Amino acid sequence: MNLAVQIGGLRLQNPVTVASGTFGYGVEYARLLDLNRLGAVTVKGICLRPVRGNPKPRTAEVTSGLLNAIGLQGPGVDGFIRHYWPFLRQLRVPTIINIWGTTIEEYAEVARRFDELEGVGALELNVSCPNIKEGGAQFGTDCRLLGRVVAACRRATRLPLITKLSPNVTSIVPYARVAEQEGSDALSIMNSYPALAIDIETRRPRLGNGIGGLTGPCIKPIAVKLVYDAACAVRIPIIGMGGIQSAADAVEFLLAGATAVAVGTANFYAPRTALEVIEGLQAYMKRHGIGDVRELIGRVEMPGTGRPAEAGAPEGAGGSD
Amino acid sequence: MNLAVQIGGLRLQNPVTVASGTFGYGVEYARLLDLNRLGAVTVKGICLRPVRGNPKPRTAEVTSGLLNAIGLQGPGVDGFIRHYWPFLRQLRVPTIINIWGTTIEEYAEVARRFDELEGVGALELNVSCPNIKEGGAQFGTDCRLLGRVVAACRRATRLPLITKLSPNVTSIVPYARVAEQEGSDALSIMNSYPALAIDIETRRPRLGNGIGGLTGPCIKPIAVKLVYDAACAVRIPIIGMGGIQSAADAVEFLLAGATAVAVGTANFYAPRTALEVIEGLQAYMKRHGIGDVRELIGRVEMPGTGRPAEAGAPEGAGGSD
Amino acid sequence: MVDELVEVTENRLWAGLYYLLELRAPAIAAEAQPGQFVHIRVPGCADALLRRPFSIYRVQGETVSVLYKVVGKGTAALARVRAGERLEVLGPLGHGFSLPRAGEEEPLLVAGGYGVAALYLLAERSPCRGILFEGGRTRGDVLCEEEFRALGWEVRVTTEDGSHGWRGLVTEPLREELARRARGRKLYACGPTGMLRAVARLAEEFGVAAEVSLDEPMCCGVGVCLTCVVPVRTAEGWEYQRACTEGPVFDARRVLWEVPA
Amino acid sequence: MVDELVEVTENRLWAGLYYLLELRAPAIAAEAQPGQFVHIRVPGCADALLRRPFSIYRVQGETVSVLYKVVGKGTAALARVRAGERLEVLGPLGHGFSLPRAGEEEPLLVAGGYGVAALYLLAERSPCRGILFEGGRTRGDVLCEEEFRALGWEVRVTTEDGSHGWRGLVTEPLREELARRARGRKLYACGPTGMLRAVARLAEEFGVAAEVSLDEPMCCGVGVCLTCVVPVRTAEGWEYQRACTEGPVFDARRVLWEVPA
Ligand SMILES: Cc1cc2nc3c(=O)[nH]c(=O)nc-3n(C[C@H](O)[C@H](O)[C@H](O)COP(=O)(O)OP(=O)(O)OC[C@H]3O[C@@H](n4cnc5c(N)ncnc54)[C@H](O)[C@@H]3O)c2cc1C
Ligand SMILES: Cc1cc2nc3c(=O)[nH]c(=O)nc-3n(C[C@H](O)[C@H](O)[C@H](O)COP(=O)(O)OP(=O)(O)OC[C@H]3O[C@@H](n4cnc5c(N)ncnc54)[C@H](O)[C@@H]3O)c2cc1C
Ligand SMILES: Cc1cc2nc3c(=O)[nH]c(=O)nc-3n(C[C@H](O)[C@H](O)[C@H](O)COP(=O)(O)O)c2cc1C
Ligand SMILES: Cc1cc2nc3c(=O)[nH]c(=O)nc-3n(C[C@H](O)[C@H](O)[C@H](O)COP(=O)(O)O)c2cc1C
Ligand code: FES
Ligand code: FES
DSSP: OBOOEEETTEEESSSEEEOTTSSTTSTTTTTTSOGGGSSOEEEEEEOSSOBOOOOSOOEEEETTEEEEOOOOOBOHHHHHHHHTHHHHHTSSSOEEEEEOOSSHHHHHHHHHHHHTSTTOOEEEEEOOSBOGGGTTOBGGGOHHHHHHHHHHHHHHOOSOEEEEOOSOSSOSHHHHHHHHHTTOSEEEEOOOEEEOOEETTTTEESSTTSSEEEESGGGHHHHHHHHHHHHHHOSSOEEEESSOOSHHHHHHHHHHTOSEEEEOTHHHHOTTHHHHHHHHHHHHHHHTTOSBGGGGTTOOOBTTTBSHHHHOSOOSSOOOO | OBOOEEETTEEESSSEEEOTTSSTTSTTTTTTSOGGGSSOEEEEEEOSSOBOOOOSOOEEEETTEEEEOOOOOBOHHHHHHHHTHHHHHTSSSOEEEEEOOSSHHHHHHHHHHHHTSTTOOEEEEEOOSBOGGGTTOBGGGOHHHHHHHHHHHHHHOOSOEEEEOOSOSSOSHHHHHHHHHTTOSEEEEOOOEEEOOEETTTTEESSTTSSEEEESGGGHHHHHHHHHHHHHHOSSOEEEESSOOSHHHHHHHHHHTOSEEEEOTHHHHOTTHHHHHHHHHHHHHHHTTOSBGGGGTTOOOBTTTBSHHHHOSOOSSOOOO | OEEEEEEEEEEEEEETTEEEEEEEOHHHHHHOOTTOEEEEEOTTOTTOOSOEEEEOOEEETTEEEEEEEOOSHHHHHHHTOOTTOEEEEEEEESBOOOOOOTTTOEEEEEEETTHHHHHHHHHHHOSSOOEEEEEESSGGGOOOHHHHHHTTOEEEEEETTSSSSEESOTHHHHHHHHHHOOTTEEEEEESOHHHHHHHHHHHHHHTOEEEEEOOOOOSSSSSSSOOSEEEEEETTEEEEEETTTTOBEEEGGGBOSSOOO | OEEEEEEEEEEEEEETTEEEEEEEOHHHHHHOOTTOEEEEEOTTOTTOOSOEEEEOOEEETTEEEEEEEOOSHHHHHHHTOOTTOEEEEEEEESBOOOOOOTTTOEEEEEEETTHHHHHHHHHHHOSSOOEEEEEESSGGGOOOHHHHHHTTOEEEEEETTSSSSEESOTHHHHHHHHHHOOTTEEEEEESOHHHHHHHHHHHHHHTOEEEEEOOOOOSSSSSSSOOSEEEEEETTEEEEEETTTTOBEEEGGGBOSSOOO
């Protein structure tokens, strides 16, 4: 039974990683899980300089989900390399370093710094950030800006480059295509969905930052569709994420077109989820007589069209009422 | 204690209505609730001709929500007027008729037909539909098309016109503004979110149509933010909806900027929810010494900005990680 | 129709894989008709919002009974509810069976799966006795034999593996009986869709009236969501009708088993 | 640190509004240190995903105990869990109290709310006895007096309404005691943030060392999500540290009670 997949030039022993920001820098969960069983470890987002992060409260529990506005707290490139890289470096599975910046130049500089670092598995670009230079427009919701960020990072590194797309767009297809055209080796779908929760007793938002990002099981159906839409539009592999709690959830993403999956919010309340997904995937494959996990990728049978690979761009119309 | 609000020229005795498609044509729930206690009754979407609807399965239960692709089954204008209007006409609360079409001309024709019907409270335009003439582009995700649909309906009727916006857009602000500019008296936010659930045993989508619309408590934080964003951008009132299960949920929407709220999916499993929201609103107001429900509208205190009315366009940047 | 918070007086494994759920639900009991169902909100699975439909099995005074099997999330949570706890129950819902006309229609009941529970009230309130044909995969699937015999009905059991009664499908002894005499008989069927189709074909073949209770996934249960539609023949062609409102019981001659192209 | 599925051996209303939860959790019991906590996944509220943190109160053999009050969704669901059921428990977590140095540090414990539960293990394992200052709004809030006296500790109770012990805030008799003698004493505090700030001020005023256990809303409990950060003084200025990992116990002199501008 083969579980190995390729994400750009990076080989993962199985298609399960963890979502950036939900697994720290690996060392924290090492006491609870054997990290060497994962496909890869994806770390919390790093930018050039240390970042303190947002005022509290930084998270709020919502119905079947979580709202967060952590503020991308982090040690910066130097702090990461000094404090966290030695542990990650000795893992036998690759590390995917999630990076971000406030300007295109910053993204590229971070990419360049990690390009020089021996043993990095891949870089994942978090573009759900405001571009300080362009009046705060988000990289991830402006096709032109997205293209420039990807291109700049592409020039800065030979590492496998994964572009992590924002979900709050009218159609993910142009973003997926731009990311592919500008040299991404893969896509990650999806990052959190912008949302708001208000404390009705204080009349203030439940988060110190006001707006936050919605994650967890509540958003899974949105994420599965976005993976499907993107898989119909590009050829590069996709890491699917959004509310995965079980192997069954992971299989949905694979069938929709993902080559790999990431477990995020579930780590917070069920730390062994990623391992259970790997084991459950094996059980599912055994039950269905599937020898290679890649047989599942994109194999959903949509009405009228068959496989996503044959579908072309999915119909623009929502089918809902 | 005043609970009455104005939606365009329409006065509602309280700010609670029901969401189109979750309350049939009123008569079905009349056995369980006194409809005359609602602010208004909003009926299932009507278009020119009878529509049979999508192949089954048409709904699927998901985590804290529902996925639907009913296919806008309906009796058409004539069938609605013949079979359902007599009952609605004799209610002492207004009826909001939700309408849709496959072309701009159809929308306008439906609007014109209801303009001629004595006693209609308001029309709510469901623009989350494909434009057959323009290759299937959705009215609700194309600003230009949205403007033309609203303008055409505006010309066709003097009734209060509520434009119901699609949530799957990069920013709801331009859509809210176009709808306002072209003559909407109010907005409804939000319709269902495009999503996909796959049955991993059959490898087929759980809905016969494939893609469906996600509704219910899982999407509430997304809806609350969209209401807030729109309330910062336009002056016309907003009917907020998306996962309301309680008066507490309703208050979140009011604080975010809604003038009224609609209970949707909750009707399916807790039919008395709308009445409980009305009673709970009164209890909340009493507890907080609020004499008029309108004091709540838009009163959320966002960090740094105070009230939405003063905030202008919210920052483009998502605050999440 | 009411939406009541009712007390669970019994909830236990009862026969084979089936649980017996007894509810003190006076308003529902008072209105319940054969073939109707209740829509139950199951506590303990907060992220699974929808109610689950169950046929009304027996009505005794204020008590409404249901027989159910654990198949998924909701029924598993239902099985964990204890006597003394309360459930929100909506009902009675749906268009049920019409009672056989005494002297004109001898009822032949056909049941599979939970269908026998849905037919009990019909058998109890029928002005005349008839025959219950009950089928299942194996002995453990066959329920309520004694309950029907106690009403004075003849019960003919079929199991696919032959572990109880005749070996075969339930429609086989039914065919034999109709071949013996079809005149003056009426069929009432509740069970898996395949069984209902076979019963409808037999009814057509032998020219007997038949009412079938369809098993359609439901959402609202009261006719507003349009999830449970089934294609039904009309004078003008066909239309969708709602299994929760115009059904679940339909005249078998009018049910279209596929949506016309 | 382990994530165990543990058996609930006791879960009952115990004193005032507080419940006693006893868990057979051998691996957690073996490692538990004073001031650490457990992160409990509560069944029965499927749409409320996060675990809830509770201080480790007592460790007796394989049993770990927790005292908790019902304040919201999770604790309400926890109160409905029955003995014999199982819970997923992660722990022991956090950086706890350091034991007083015998002969050098006479411990003065200061507790409010659930804080007294967090301090019990410290009192039990301390090489020397000291004084517990416990405060609450009213008599019903004051827990574990007898338990601490049984350990040989002196207990001084304050209630805001005077229904038990001294009338006033818990820091008042503490101030009196420090005024009597501050030298050779060390403060250990757990309770509402306002109380901790007052204790920190007293510690500074009287020049005594103090450890405070901060009450920060948590999400992951293990240091990865960065929800529970508190500003802490460092050589270079200040930084955020995690109440679930570098804490919940901190040196009071280093805690910044407001985020510097
Ligand atoms: C009119 C009617 C009467 C019924 N009477 C009985 C009865 O007396 N005893 C009994 O054991 N079962 C009966 N059923 C079937 C019963 O409703 C399902 O077994 C139950 O809903 C499954 O729920 P679940 O949460 O355990 O399964 P899940 O698979 O978790 O259910 C998910 C969703 O699918 C729906 N669903 C799944 N299977 C079915 C099904 N076969 N029919 C309808 N909806 C389904 C559920 O209602 C729910 O909304 C009846 C169904 C209908 C429509
Ligand atoms: C280190 C630590 C130790 C604690 N020890 C105890 C104890 O021994 N006994 C006890 O009764 N309580 C203790 N608490 C507080 C306890 O965790 C909260 O009362 C509980 O989480 C409330 O959960 P809920 O679901 O009932 O409330 P909800 O309001 O529904 O909780 C919603 C969310 O907010 C969080 N939350 C709400 N209030 C608090 C709070 N005061 N502190 C932390 N998180 C909160 C919850 O964990 C949850 O994630 C401790 C808290 C911390 C941080
Ligand atoms: C607390 C928290 C912090 C996160 N931090 C990051 C981050 O630094 N970079 C990033 O790209 N995504 C970040 N994410 C998003 C996740 O990587 C993931 O895309 C999202 O949570 C959806 O997956 P899930 O629903 O399984 O959690 C964060 C999510 C959470 C909940
Ligand atoms: C089964 C179903 C049918 C719906 N039909 C319509 C419709 O015909 N027209 C429309 O504008 N919205 C329709 N909606 C969307 C609702 O009106 C509402 O916008 C949405 O469900 C969000 O609210 P909720 O989460 O409270 O259900 C439908 C929703 C559901 C679940
Ligand atoms: S289940 Fe909603 S219409 Fe039948
Ligand atoms: S609760 Fe997650 S870092 Fe402390």
